[in-house]
Amino acid sequence: MKKHSVSQIIDGLLPVFATLAALVVGAVMLLILGKNPITAYGALIEGAFGSFNSLAETAAKAVPLLLVGLGICISFRGSVTNIGGEGQMVIGAILGTVVGLNLSGRPSWLVVPLALLTGFGGGAVWGAIPGALKAYFNVNEILSTVMMNAIAVQIMNYLLRGPLIDPAQAQLASKIPQTAPLDVAFRLPRLVPTRLHLGALIAIILAIAVYILLWRTTLGYRIRAVGQNLDASRYGGIRVRQTVVMALLLSGAFSGLAGVIQVYGLNYRMITDGSATGFTGSAGFNGIVAALFGQLHPIGTIPASFFFAALLVGANKLQRVMQVPSPFITGLNGLVVVFVVSSDIWRRRRQRKRQIEATQTAGSELSLTAEPGV
Amino acid sequence: MGDILTASFLIGILAGGIRLATPYLYAALGETLGQRSGVLNLGVEGQMLMGAFFAFYVTLQTGNLWLGVLAAMAVGALMGLAMAFVTVNLQAVQGISGIGFYLFGLGMSTLLFQMLVGTVETVSGFPPVRIPVLGEIPVVGEIFFRQNILVYIAFALVPIAHFVLMKTTLGLKIRAVGENPAAADSLGVSVSRVRYITVTLGGILSGVAGASMSIALLNVFQQNMTSGLGFIAVALVYFGGWRPFGVLLGALLFSMVNALQLRLQVEGISIPSDLMVMMPYILTIVALVLTTQRVRSPSALTKPFERRA
Numbered sequence: 001m002k003k004h005s006v007s008q009i010i011d012g013l014l015p016v017f018a019t020l021a022a023l024v025v026g027a028v029m030l031l032i033l034g035k036n037p038i039t040a041y042g043a044l045i046e047g048a049f050g051s052f053n054s055l056a057e058t059a060a061k062a063v064p065l066l067l068v069g070l071g072i073c074i075s076f077r078g079s080v081t082n083i084g085g086e087g088q089m090v091i092g093a094i095l096g097t098v099v100g101l102n103l104s105g106r107p108s109w110l111v112v113p114l115a116l117l118t119g120f121g122g123g124a125v126w127g128a129i130p131g132a133l134k135a136y137f138n139v140n141e142i143l144s145t146v147m148m149n150a151i152a153v154q155i156m157n158y159l160l161r162g163p164l165i166d167p168a169q170a171q172l173a174s175k176i177p178q179t180a181p182l183d184v185a186f187r188l189p190r191l192v193p194t195r196l197h198l199g200a201l202i203a204i205i206l207a208i209a210v211y212i213l214l215w216r217t218t219l220g221y222r223i224r225a226v227g228q229n230l231d232a233s234r235y236g237g238i239r240v241r242q243t244v245v246m247a248l249l250l251s252g253a254f255s256g257l258a259g260v261i262q263v264y265g266l267n268y269r270m271i272t273d274g275s276a277t278g279f280t281g282s283a284g285f286n287g288i289v290a291a292l293f294g295q296l297h298p299i300g301t302i303p304a305s306f307f308f309a310a311l312l313v314g315a316n317k318l319q320r321v322m323q324v325p326s327p328f329i330t331g332l333n334g335l336v337v338v339f340v341v342s343s344d345i346w347r348r349r350r351q352r353k354r355q356i357e358a359t360q361t362a363g364s365e366l367s368l369t370a371e372p373g374v
Numbered sequence: 375m376g377d378i379l380t381a382s383f384l385i386g387i388l389a390g391g392i393r394l395a396t397p398y399l400y401a402a403l404g405e406t407l408g409q410r411s412g413v414l415n416l417g418v419e420g421q422m423l424m425g426a427f428f429a430f431y432v433t434l435q436t437g438n439l440w441l442g443v444l445a446a447m448a449v450g451a452l453m454g455l456a457m458a459f460v461t462v463n464l465q466a467v468q469g470i471s472g473i474g475f476y477l478f479g480l481g482m483s484t485l486l487f488q489m490l491v492g493t494v495e496t497v498s499g500f501p502p503v504r505i506p507v508l509g510e511i512p513v514v515g516e517i518f519f520r521q522n523i524l525v526y527i528a529f530a531l532v533p534i535a536h537f538v539l540m541k542t543t544l545g546l547k548i549r550a551v552g553e554n555p556a557a558a559d560s561l562g563v564s565v566s567r568v569r570y571i572t573v574t575l576g577g578i579l580s581g582v583a584g585a586s587m588s589i590a591l592l593n594v595f596q597q598n599m600t601s602g603l604g605f606i607a608v609a610l611v612y613f614g615g616w617r618p619f620g621v622l623l624g625a626l627l628f629s630m631v632n633a634l635q636l637r638l639q640v641e642g643i644s645i646p647s648d649l650m651v652m653m654p655y656i657l658t659i660v661a662l663v664l665t666t667q668r669v670r671s672p673s674a675l676t677k678p679f680e681r682r683a
Contacts, residue, residue, distance in 0.1 A: 033489065133662075133663060137662075137666065138666045139659070139662045139666050140662070140666065140671075142414070144662065146605050147655040150655040154652035155652070158648035162646060276598065276602075285473055288470055325484075325489065328485050329481065333477050334476065334477030334478030335478055336474075337471070337474030338460060338478065341460070341466040341471045342466040343464075344467070345464050345465050
């Protein structure tokens with residue numbers, strides 16, 4: 001039993017090793033760029049963990065990763081590959097922001113929950129569309145969610161440059177694509193005097209909720225059953241199509257919430273830079289990695305998100321200190337994704353080995369008990 | 375508005391459509407090979423961006439366009455090899471590792487551009503080559519036979535890819551590995567080797583797809599200049615039913631829509647450009663709905679293969 005848990009800890013650390021390996025490759029890249037990688041990564045660690053403030057910053061950065069990651073836990077457990085977190089975040093944020101802008105001056109206890117729910121719902125719709133396309137038209141969800149991302153980004157760029165642009169920006173030549181600011185009263189309260197906001201608490205509570213959903217409810221059971229064996233589930237009377245739609249719908253909803261919380265907790269308005277990941281900062285993709293870090297377990301995704309956020313916050317510091325252009329971070333981020341996904345093979349191998357060992361021990365015990373009777 | 379349907383307007387769109395089909399064709403034909411062997415490479419966009427940058431940079435430095443193409447092929451091959459290693463040896467989830475390669479290519483191509491070039495520069499790209507006789511035919515000549523060399527090669531690759539896939543031993547192996555790797559393996563076909571070949575070839579072609587944008591179509595490099603084209607190319611493979619000629623049809627449909635959209639913008643039709651850019655993606659989803667009903671994907675697509683002892 002003890003050996004088993006040690007083995008599981010090693011499994012849990014695999015993504016960490018994978019990340020370190022990616023950072024080594026990143027160090028080589030830094031060397032080629034003529035920068036000292038040791039100073040660079042020193043800045044990274046200091047930026048992520050160096051002070052109370054940077055720790056809080058890391059935690060704040062972890063919030064969208066955790067929320068998206070929770071959605072990913074749901075969909076991937078159902079064997080539905082949702083790569084649409086980016087678009088779902090954007091749609092959730094747009095709708096939630098529109099609510100806040102239109103209900104300016106109304107009491108915040110009414111507006112903020114309403115906005116969060118709207119964001120949740122918006123993401124749900126944006127996830128349900130590829131879900132329905134997969135369930136009823138057999139459209140590959142990887143492709144459709146990627147397309148839905150692009151569509152969402154274009155809608156955002158159109159709205160933030162046009163109908164929703166901050167009236168102050170519309171006057172200026174710069175025309176930064178951003179909305180007017182939300183009422184000060186609508187801002188999510190801060191947990192400590194840093195940028196860490198209530199969203200962190202919401203995300204952790206929801207992680208527990210997703211755990212309950214997946215392992216203590218019928219819907220969760222259905223999703224996991226469909227994920228493990230589609231044919232058997234169908235044979236067992238599970239409505240597979242509805243389950244697939246629900247898995248993507250819920251997955252999208254969590255990403256939508258991540259988007260709206262980004263607005264109400266951090267930026268206090270919706271803002272982008274015109275690029276594909278301008279609003280999300282790739283959180284819709286990185287949430288997938290965080291969930292894989294956490295082995296698709298909602299509770300495991302909590303520390304995984306924090307760890308991954310530390311990497312991102314630290315990387316920002318690295319970029320500022322070393323004056324490496326910011327695309328370096330995007331590239332490094334990509335490497336980490338590749339390395340983490342690749343490292344999963346060792347976890348699977350070890351898991352299989354444990355299973356074989358378990359059946360062997362069970363088998364020998366069986367033969368021992370059986371022998372006297374023969 | 376009245377002269378919108380004149381002959382020259384239509385010829386302009388059709389000729390533009392043929393030209394714009396080029397990057398789709400290279401990328402989607404390469405992806406077809408990979409998917410036929412069971413590997414979904416979602417990193418095409420990243421490979422294209424790297425190809426586009428290296429082609430542009432090498433051409434800028436040497437003034438030799440073919441060296442530029444060669445550089446794009448080399449970097450595409452490297453990224454293809456990396457993708458093959460990750461999907462074949464490490465059996466990583468294909469969709470997500472592809473996203474990783476996309477982010478890598480997006481970041482690195484921008485970084486290298488900022489550090490090595492910095493400002494907006496242009497190169498003189500591949501010039502149009504007027505094919506003797508054929509190029510003189512009215513209308514048809516203007517549309518088809520006054521294009522640059524990379525356009526001709528792209529279209530020539532369609533029958534070549536078809537021939538390789540359908541009529542050669544390698545093609546048979548590719549299809550076998552994509553349909554039933556265990557059976558192919560038991561007949562002595564090396565599943566990993568075939569997948570290495572297809573994914574690397576796919577990378578090379580994606581690199582050329584990028585080059586066709588930066589040194590033939592637009593003659594500049596910009597951050598994220600492919601803007602989703604690589605992802606659409608992946609979808610085109612589904613749309614084309616995993617057949618080169620089907621892919622050609624899809625590529626033409628998309629490029630014609632693109633050419634029309636660009637032309638309408640030039641004509642000053644007032645539709646916000648952000649919404650116009652959205653059209654190809656919506657079209658992709660509609661196309662997927664219409665096509666995936668009738669064609670079956672390769673059985674082993676996205677499934678890693680492991681020999682059972």
